[in-house]
Amino acid sequence: MLVYVLAIVGAYLLGSIPFGLLISKALGKQDPRTMGSKNIGFTNVLRVSGKKAGILTLIGDIGKGVLATGVAQSLGASSVWVLLMGFAVVFGHIFSIFLGFKGGKGVATALGSVLGIEAVLGLCLLGVWIGTVLVFHYSSGGALAAFLSFPILAYLFIGDIPLILFSFCILGLIVYGHTENISRLVKGTEPKMSLFRN
Numbered sequence: 001m002l003v004y005v006l007a008i009v010g011a012y013l014l015g016s017i018p019f020g021l022l023i024s025k026a027l028g029k030q031d032p033r034t035m036g037s038k039n040i041g042f043t044n045v046l047r048v049s050g051k052k053a054g055i056l057t058l059i060g061d062i063g064k065g066v067l068a069t070g071v072a073q074s075l076g077a078s079s080v081w082v083l084l085m086g087f088a089v090v091f092g093h094i095f096s097i098f099l100g101f102k103g104g105k106g107v108a109t110a111l112g113s114v115l116g117i118e119a120v121l122g123l124c125l126l127g128v129w130i131g132t133v134l135v136f137h138y139s140s141g142g143a144l145a146a147f148l149s150f151p152i153l154a155y156l157f158i159g160d161i162p163l164i165l166f167s168f169c170i171l172g173l174i175v176y177g178h179t180e181n182i183s184r185l186v187k188g189t190e191p192k193m194s195l196f197r198n
Contacts, residue, residue, distance in 0.1 A: 004081050011068040011085045015092025015109055018099055019060030020045040023053050037180075041104035043139040043193060058108050065089055065112020073116065083166040086113035090170060094177055105177035107143040110170050114150070121157050125150060137192040140181035147174040 020040035024032050029049035036044045042061065046054025068089035072082045090110045096103035111129070115122030125146045132142035150167040154160070175182070184190035 004077070004084075007072065007077075007081075008084055008088045011072075011088035012092040013097065014064050014068055015089035016096035016098050016103070017060075017064065018096055018103065019064075020053075020057040020104065021099075023056045023060065024049045027053050029053055039104055040099070042108055046193075047191075061093065061104065061108035062112035062115070064093065065109040065114070066116040067112075069113045069116030071116075079160070080162050082117060083162055086110075086117060087166065087169055089113055090173055094173055105143070106170075106173050107147075107177075110147065110174060113170075117163070118158065121153055124153050124157070133193055138185065138190055139193040140178050140190060141185060143174060144178055144182070147171045 018040050020032055020042070024030065024045060027049065032038070032040050032045045032048045035048045037047075038044070040057075042054055042058040045057045065086065069082050069086045072085045077085070090106045090113055092103075093109040094103050094106045095101045107129075111122060111126055114125055128149050129142040129146040132145040133139055136142070147167075147170060150171055151164055154163045154167040158164075181190060
């Protein structure tokens with residue numbers, strides 16, 4: 001039990017690593033917390049620091065999630081503990097201990113955690129996100145669409161009760177992180193994502 005508890009703490013600390021901030025600084029770019037949406041996630045780093053920094057941030061944040069759940073599965077942890085690891089790494093990204101319990105919105109790390117648990121399900125969520133962004137050009141809208149579909153897809157693909165409960169918990173974190181975006185989407189003032197526009 002102690003090993004599992006330490007592993008969850010480790011997953012939280014892993015999730016807390018602010019790749020968006022570290023990569024921006026390493027590339028000599030502006031601190032993403034001072035510009036745009038003042039968020040350390042992929043979308044704001046992309047806008048503030050450019051495509052290279054944005055893509056590297058995306059890879060790092062997805063990688064955190066994949067590492068947390070993928071390693072737990074490879075070591076033979078039960079499905080419940082794997083899911084707890086997945087929740088911990090996303091929670092760490094949103095409430096980073098290294099940034100005064102502030103952080104990103106958890107989308108990329110959540111996608112990574114699902115990819116590490118069930119790759120096909122994770123790819124489906126990624127497909128929903130990309131498809132929504134391509135059609136409507138809102139990164140936040142794509143993220144919300146993907147994770148609103150998560151419980152439905154978890155039920156249809158797997159039908160496992162712990163996974164479905166996990167999907168609702170992750171959805172709650174994603175919605176929490178996007179409170180301001182939801183307000184702007186309703187008002188029509190949410191900025192569009194330039195990566196997918198001409």
